[in-house]
Structure formats: structure tokens, C-alpha cells
Amino acid sequence: MEWEWRGKNDCEHSKAQHSELTPINSQPTNPSNPHQHFCGTAFCNVLKDETCHPKIIAAGALGPLMSLSLDEHMAGDLELATSLAFALYNISCGGIDAITACLEGGIIKCLVKFSEHDSLSIRERVAASVCSLALSKYVSKTGESIVQMMISQNVLEAIMDMMDSKEEIESMPEVTQQCVTALAIVAHDPVSHDTIVNRGCVETLINLGNMTNDTETKQVCAVVLSVLTYGEKSLNRLIEMKGLEAIIRLSSEKDTLTRQHCAVALCNISENGAGVLEMLEENVGMVEVLSKLSNTYSEEAQQDCAKCLCNLSSIANKSVMLNKHGAVHALMMIAMVRR
């Protein structure tokens, strides 16, 4: 089945509205260069205008912007750090030339550093910047894709660290949304799947699917989990880590896209030997799950539910149990709608 990524609008188009920053009155924290405090605000504001990006880059602004973002004194100055995070986001929303310049100038290193910051708005901008960069078509001079570049520079770890605690997921849904969106974009490139498995992302996603109450996060979580069911290694890890439970939970959402991706994931799990056996365990109630999931206007979701029922029925000695739970009725309902 084709998987189509639908990028979040705010990753692609929106600009930081940083003019709401409080009037400049806080004190610089770097005594050796008191200008830096205000330079951050200026960087953020001038980079809001995408048409100015070429001139700003030509004037050599990216070097100082990156240096300032990595400066030890910067982190203690919340207003400066916030301005710089917004500045990095604004440049990451630029055209491919601006993105190329900032990637070659070291923006990923800066974003990884900012991802460790305590501030909610800074971390949210980091994740949004990662989304924006990951959606670009950048390829390095050595042929490295943007996803490969991000993986090699520990972006996955940074994303994971931003959504690894229940408290953070509950208190900062915006950050989690952006993080999981970034992960979805990265996961869309199959090159990333091994790394995603090796770095524990599957476990984090399963936890997220099991605990989040945010509708948008659930939607994107379903997207990533379904994408990961396409790769053998990631599918095996997903089954091994009891990802089925998380997908079943997500499948009860009303949102059509979420349901479609859950159907894809369930269909793919049912094609796996260990997966189908887990689905057939009595306490899972798979037939009931599929009956509810197929109650949708989405033809794709209904097809995937039907395929999943077909795979379940291929296991010897399970047909009676399936029938007892209403598998035939579910299939008939799908067939009646999709004659």
C-alpha cells in the first residue's frame, strides 16, 4: 500500500511570530560581549522574511548565528536562547539554498544542543525545525540525504529525549506533536528503519501510543507505527515490544487518517508469523477490533481490514474461533458496503 506523507502546514509555511517577545529589558548574560543578547532578537526578526534570506546569507550571518547558538553563555539567557531557536526555525523554513547554507553551516548541531534546553518553546521550535529540514530535498555534495545526515548527527536521539517521559508528553503536547512528526518524516525513508530500531525509537513510539491523549499526536503516532510495519526488522521489534496493543488503542480514534494507518499496521502485522499468532490470542479480541475499524468511509481501511481477516483465517484451527467472534459478519458488512 502506498504511504503518503501529509506534512503539517506549520512546518512548511508558518513563520515564527517573535514580535511578541517582551520589550528588551533583560540584562545580557555574557559580560564579554553584551551585544549578543540583542543580536539574537535581531537574527530572529530579520530571518522572518524569507525574501531576505539570500542577502542575509551572503552577508555572512549564518556563521555568527551558529556560533552564538553554540556559545556556552547563551543557554543561561532565556530570551537570547529563545530568539536563536526561532531564528534557526525561520531559516529552516527558507528555500533550498537557505537550507543548504544552514545545513552546511552546522544547524543540526545547534538544534541538537537546543533540544536539551528546559524551555518548552525552544524545544518545540527545535522539533519544528527538524520537521522543516527533513521535508527538504537536500542532498550533500557527498550524496548524503537529509535523513542520513540527521541520523549521523544524532537527531533521532534528540527527538527521543524530548518525548521520553510521561510527564513531558502530558505537559508539553506541542513538543511531542512536533517530535513525532519529525520522526514520521525520518521514518518515511526506509534507510532510517534500522537506526530507528537500534536506537529504541519503536519502544518510545509504543509508549507514546499507549499513553498520549492528544488527538494529533495519536494521528502521527499511527502514521509512524504503520510505516515501521513495512520493514522486517522494525516490524519484528514492534511485535516483540507489544506494539499491537498500542495500535489497537489508536484504532479506536474517530479520525479517518488515524484509522487508515492503524488498518495498514494491523494488516502488515497479520502477515508476520509471530504477529498473526498474537492477534489470534483470545484476550486480544482482534475480530471485534477489525469490525469496529472497518466501520468507516475509507475504502483503503476497509480493504486492509478484509486482508487482515483473510490472514487471520489462514491459520489452521482458528476459523471456528474467528467465526464465534463475528469474523464472517464483519466481512459481510465490508462486502455489502464495497460491492
Place this chain on the structure above:
Amino acid sequence: MCAETLANLSTFTDLVEILVDNGAIKMLVDLCAGENKEAKVSGVGVEGKK
């Protein structure tokens, strides 16, 4: 004062292009580098009418 003024002016969207076209980024780069070049206003003052 230069950095603070530049930061304040840049909050006005209409001024950003003018600032960029008139060397503000070069000044910003210098300020970041710690080159403490405070603005020296030059030019001829306008005398008031007597």
C-alpha cells in the same frame, strides 16, 4: 546601543528589508564577533531657523 536599536528596529516587518539592504547584517555580524563599534553619527546637522 547599536545591537539594542537593531533588535528593536527589526521587530518592524516593513523595516527588515531596508535594514538588510543598508548593511545591518554586516553590523550584526560585527557585533556578534564582539567588535564594539558603537554608531558614530556623522553628517551635517540642520540648524533651526532663527
